[in-house]
Amino acid sequence: MGKLITLILLVLLGVYLYRRMIRKRDAADTREAPAAEDMVRCKTCGVNLPRSEAILSGGRFYCCDEHRRADS
DSSP states (O other): OHHHHHHHHHHHHHHHHHHHHHHHHHHHHTOOOOOOOOEEEOTTTOOEEEGGGSEEETTEEESSHHHHHHHO
């Protein structure tokens, strides 16, 4: 009878530790992802790039200053 109780306690401890490990792994996986950003197309070469990296001139987006000057 003592061996049965010990076995049940070991199984319960194993289940508890397994669930705890899974919970920690899931918490690490749910870190906040970077916010999605709008993409724009360079007027000169057609490259898509994030709006924050683009150069806006005259209502048009460019990937670099050279393309902005070339389109003017």
